[in-house]
Structure formats: structure tokens, C-alpha cells
Amino acid sequence: MNDDTRLRDGFAPGEGLHTPAAAVAGSGQLQVRGTDGGNDGAANGVAKGATNGACGVYAALDLGTNNCRLLIAYPYGDSFRVVDSFSRIIRLGEGISATGKISEAAIERAIAALSICRDKIQSRKAKRLRLIATEACRAAANADGFRNRVAAETGIELEVIDRETEAALAVIGCSPLVDPRGRGAILFDIGGGSTELVRIERDRANPLAEPRSKAWMSIPLGVVTLAERFGGRDVTRVAYAQMVEAVARHVAPFAAEHGRDIGGMHLLGTSGTVTTLAGIHLNLARYDRRRVDGIWMDDAEITATIERLLAMSYQQRAGNHCISVDRADLVLAGCAILDAIRSAFPLPRLRVADRGLREGMLVEMMREDGAL
DSSP states (O other), rough: OOOEEEEEEEOOOOTTOOGGGGTTTTTTTOOOEEETSSSSEEEEOOTTTTOTTOOOOOEEEEEEESSEEEEEEEEEETEEEEEEEEEEOOTTEEEEEEEESOOHHHHHHHHHHHHHHHHHHHHOOOEEEEEEEHHHHHHHHHHHHHHHHHHHHBOOOEEEEEEEHHHHHHHHOOOOOOOSSSEEEEEEEEOOSSSEEEEEEEETTTSOOOOEEEEEHHHHHHHHHHHHHHHHSOOOOOHHHHHHHHHHHHHHHHHHHHHHSSSSEEEESSHHHHHHHHHHHTTTTSSSSHHHHOOOOEHHHHHHHHHHHHHHHHHHHOOOOOHHHHTTTTHHHHHHHHHHHHHOOOOOOEEEESSOOOHHHHHHHHHHOOOO
């Protein structure tokens, strides 16, 4: 097993999410600075670890290897209501596998997107924040310099989370979609630079309780890293099979230990890959989250949809409104990761989640504050 692969026992919801305050001093804070580097006092955030039940509006930002996503919401009943959001493909991890560094072009794209996020956070007067970065900032040699530049130019101080925290947040964000009539799910989160898998199970003695994680793993392969390694624009059947095999080697140890006794379980996927597949399956003229989030796809439907994508040229994928040019060279790498997971965990159904880390962060913060 690759040294970068993480294979661990499970955690309960909320476990493994908190870093000692001294280790994240300033993390999750928004300091809006003027061009002279001084604090202009326009807005000040609340540290990630702070507890303030009076905070009405919460913001969760996820700076991934491929996407920059923001969700702003306030508590509502036993959940939350979204008041603003943002998502943009920035490809922060582009070229890291070859150079070991975040490129200048990627830094510029990230700062442009994060500046929009800052403005949205200010305009919505969000005070309780969590602002995270994932695999690209874990892997890049110049990640500290990048974060310092982001803080200087946007006022956003990013918290780099580890893979265990990333998996745990995905569980919190997606667990409402675990079939209440089933035993549990194999949750997977296909990112730009890494992929996390979690085995989630319901307590048979208390089926109404929140599902708990029994085991998790992380591999250093995502859609960006895999497409850069094998090619993403013109993907032959041979290249696709090589991608599936490369992922399967990483997944095999986890499947060998935790892939037995999976009757009554289902797959639960959160990523641009699975939401794109759902949009293609539904023949949507344009992507519609309301129709995608929570949809079920059976094994035959997944296979047929991947076959449709493999038959498309790069130009055809780029022209599809559920894929677009931003994902046209990445979607088949994502499908290869999904196929490796499907082979390792041959379950008959997949539930698609258009939710994940941001929702997990919002729920965690609101629970900490007693707002949920």
C-alpha cells in the first residue's frame, strides 16, 4: 500500500474534528485588510473553535484541489437554511504532481475566487466561520507562502485540515442521505487531489440513531492528479482501464478488511463526478441540484452513463451543460475512480449527494453552539 494512503479504524460523528486551539491560532478568522496591510476594521470573524450561540449567520468555505466552494446559512429547525453560496473551478492543484508547487496562475485564480467569498461573507454579516483547505495545501511545498498571500490579499486565513478530518466532515454532511431502511453505506468523496472512503453503519439496536463511521481510508488520487498522470482530454479504453487499475491498487487493502458483510448497504457518493453522472443520466439540459441531490442510481444505470461518457469526444463533453469545459478533461478520471470503488464494493445502488464538506462544517459549528 502506498505510504500516502491512509487506512484507519472509524470515528464517531464529530470525532477527529478538533485540533488543539494553540495549533490553529487564528484559523477560521477573517481579517479584512486594506491595501497597506493594516486592518480596516470592516469585518472580523470568529475563530473556528470559538463558541458563540448568538451568531446568527454561519459561513463554511472549502478550498479544494479543483474547486472553491462557499456556503452561508443560518440555523433553521433541526437543520439550516442557505442564504448565499459560491462555487468555482479554480484548479489549485494543477501541476502539483509534477512540480510539487502551486503555480502562479493557480494562485491568481484562487485569490480571485476567495475575494468573492470574502465579499459574500461580509455582505451577509457572517460571524461564525470555518475556512478550510485540503489536499493541494497539504501537498504543495509552497503552501505556507500561498496561505500567507491569501491572508494578505483577501483577509482569509485558511485552515489546512488533514484527511481524517476531511472524511469526518463528509460523513456529517452526507449522513442524512443514508437509507433509513438499510444497514449503512460506503461513502466516498472523490476530490481533485485525494479520495476518501468511509464505511458507515447504523446501530442495529437503535436504528433511529445517527449512522456511525466504522472505518475510513484516504488515497492520494483525485480527478486532477489522475487526469494529469494518464490524460483527460482524449481518453482511450486502454487509458481508462489503466486509471481504474491504479485506483484499485490503493482501494484493495481497505476493501479486503472492510468490504465483507455489506448486504443491505449502498454506495453514497459526494463529488462533481457523481453529480455530473446523475445529470447526464437524467438528460438534464442544465444541471439542477434539486433534481440531483438524493437521487438513486442502480448499477446498470451507472454503467450505461459511464459508457455514454466514454463514447463522447472531448468536444462533446465540453459542450454538455452538465459537464462543461471546466470538467470535460476530468470527468472520466472521476468515473475511473468510481469504477474502482464499485468493483471493490459491488453494491446494487448508489445515492448521489450534492453536499459534503461545507454542509458538514455548518452542522458541526451549529451543534457546537447549541443552535441545532
